[in-house]
Amino acid sequence: MAEVSEERRNEVEERAARNVPVIEEYRATGGHLSGPMAGFKVVLVHHKGAKSGVERVNPVAFRQVGDNIAVFASNGGRKSNPDWYYNLVTHPETVVELGDETLPVRARVASGEERTEIWEAQKAGAPMFADYENTAAPREIPVVILERI
Numbered sequence: 001m002a003e004v005s006e007e008r009r010n011e012v013e014e015r016a017a018r019n020v021p022v023i024e025e026y027r028a029t030g031g032h033l034s035g036p037m038a039g040f041k042v043v044l045v046h047h048k049g050a051k052s053g054v055e056r057v058n059p060v061a062f063r064q065v066g067d068n069i070a071v072f073a074s075n076g077g078r079k080s081n082p083d084w085y086y087n088l089v090t091h092p093e094t095v096v097e098l099g100d101e102t103l104p105v106r107a108r109v110a111s112g113e114e115r116t117e118i119w120e121a122q123k124a125g126a127p128m129f130a131d132y133e134n135t136a137a138p139r140e141i142p143v144v145i146l147e148r149i
Contacts, residue, residue, distance in 0.1 A: 009052070012052075012083065016056060019057070019058060019059060022037065022059045023044060023057055023059060026042065026044055026059060026097070027044075027097070030099050030100045031097075031098065031099035031100070033059075037059070040061055040126075041061060041062050041063065041064075042059045042060065042061060042062065043059075043060055043062040043069055043071065043096050043097065043098050043146075044057050044058070044059055044060075044096060044097035044098075045057065045058050045059075045060045045071060045084060045088070045094070045096050045146070046094050046095045046096065046097075047084045047087035047088055047091065047094055048087060048090075048091040048094070049083075049087055050083075050086045050087045050089070050090035050091070056083075056084070056087070057097075058082075058084045060072070060084070061074075061122075061126065061129075062098075062146075063118060063121060063122050063125070065118055065145065067148055068105075068145050068146060068147050068148060069096065069098065069105070069145070069146040070110070070118045070122070070143055070144065070145055070146070071143075071144050071146060072119075072122060072129065072141060072142075072143055072144075073085035073141055073142040073143075073144060074129060074132040074133075074136065074141050075132075075136070076132060077131060077132035077133075077134070077135035077136045078135075078136065079136060079139055080139070081139070081142060085142055085144065088107040088144055089107070089109065092106050092107040092108065093105075093106050093107075093149070094106075094107065096146055103148055104148070104149050105146040105147060105148055105149060106146070106147050106149050107144050107145070107146055107147075108144070108145050108147065109142050109143070109144055109145075110142075110143040110144070110145050114143075114145075115143045118143050118145075119141070119143050122143075129141075
């Protein structure tokens with residue numbers, strides 16, 4: 001396993017700590033969040049660090065795509081992909097918490113027409129994703145399909 005710098009480790013831990021209250025509320029309410037995340041469709045994505053091997057959980061916006069779940073590596077419009085994206089690419093078999101259910105899934109990155117169709121629907125339903133697209137440019141925001149297994 002590659003060595004992770006202490007500065008990077010601290011940054012990841014700070015981000016994880018900010019997610020703790022969101023994750024706790026999600027679990028306590030069966031997926032219904034309040035405050036700035038009220039009304040958003042959110043799934044808890046479990047992932048294993050690509051470099052660290054540490055197990056983590058992130059609340060992530062999603063869109064239902066048939067029986068599968070699409071999540072968006074927008075990283076709030078930053079110029080880089082979020083860590084969870086790289087972790088899912090490296091370790092695609094994982095679980096998600098969707099409401100009260102825990103589901104085994106396999107992650108794959110959508111491309112071409114499939115990606116475009118899902119991404120355009122997400123932007124239409126949640127316009128802030130169009131803003132993220134603009135601020136992330138020239139990075140193309142990955143769409144990750146979580147297929148139930």
